[in-house]
Amino acid sequence: MANVNQEQLNRMHSGKGFIAALDQSGGSTPKALSQYGVQENSYSNDEEMYTLVHEMRTRIIKTPAFDSEYILGAILFENTMDRKIDGLWTADYLWEKKNIVPFLKVDKGLADLASGVQLMKPIPNLDELLNRAVERNVFGTKMRSVIKEANPDGIRDIVEQQFRVGLQIFEKGLIPIIEPEVDIYSADKEKSEEILKKEIQKQLNALDKDVKVMLKLSIPTVNNFYSSLISDPHVVRVVALSGGYSREEANTKLAQNHGLIASFSRALSEGLSAGQSDADFNAVLGDTIKTIYNASIT
Template structure:
């Protein structure tokens, strides 16, 4: 029997391994908040380049920590700027897979458009084809793209799902695995209604996919337990992962445990409690506890 290709190994890892995806993809708008949470004040940088250098140092510290490995973290989502940089003298994606056995994903959306019909679609992505080609060249397994639902508006939610699946088809054609992320804002006044509408739209959209294709869903932790059970079990869904969405790690973990088969893809909740001022031993201890708590909450199958 021939050995599995790297992509086949990565696909099998995502499909079968217990664990979660670390979201390390803060970009321009969310980077200052991430740095502040990490104990770095705005006056520590004066240019965008300096800001991204600082956040790359933070991400490097996380992924090079002994606590961060493919045993518990099976994937990591990167920002394009991280993909283009090195970690310990290796291209970032090569380091993640080669040294840590963590599957690399890439955030490909270019931010959110203004709200219409209670939702914020993704901005146009004229450079997507170029970015997908570069992602393939750099050893990326899949992509992630985020849009946001603020209101339980049927027309808006239909538009969100339609846009996500049009782009998912393009990503699949480029031989990459799309993470479809139609986030329901945790402050949505009719959050449970919005989530039910989203679920029905996602199930309908899946029927339009060829039977040989799969996607990953990244969804807000729902108000109704196991709301997404039909998505978890769907043959065209490789994985359903959950964003923390502003919930604390404790609340995110609590909600996660109530949803069978859903695993975490946390960002803010993952780095909660970490600080640039900590010693390496303190940093690793806190990160280890965070990873273990999220890992255990993700073991719901």
């Protein structure tokens, strides 16, 4: 496999722990900041906003509780990849100082709803972004699309798009996290998951034998529904998103799915705020990390 870091690959495949998603992007950054206690009147443009969110992420990453004993990987937003922590590029800081595997969110958001799904918007300059990710020692990528209804054509389109782009990413020497999220509030979530699993399996079966991907899926309605995907030889790891569940609910559901590990974003930063002392911040994050870890190792 071109350039894939073997140590990182082994860690992602068989390490104990979960993935921290620190990748809220342009659209969701103000919300992430306001939940952290930084209001919109604290910044006057995107650059100031991104500086503040980088400070928040730096604080999370540098906290003693953010430790490789519990955390296998972290997903970064492009702007975070292009910034430094203590003089090191963020991805290098994660791996060299924390032994945590760095990923990059590469999608540009969702297209409008059609056939019950939201495909990814086109990703212009993807090639250039992937080259930069390789230079920055990133291990893999993440890209999200959303399934709202159990529409077989829409779901097939979503999975085909994800794997098509995923192959382009793999060919650059990066491991793609393929994320076709099923909306947890969807009326026919279970039916969508049945169609989704078939389509993913079809795409996996068509891959050359050396191709590796990861999957990021909503926690399934039926426990252990994705166990066949977890054991597929092409799949490095299957991770779950919190998808709008509270942390407690997400952890409870996750714990009932053997081999499925967390890749939580909002559920990870729940309860953290800019005004907390470092001791309080570390304590809250430490408790959160342990509960998500415990749910991930079942």
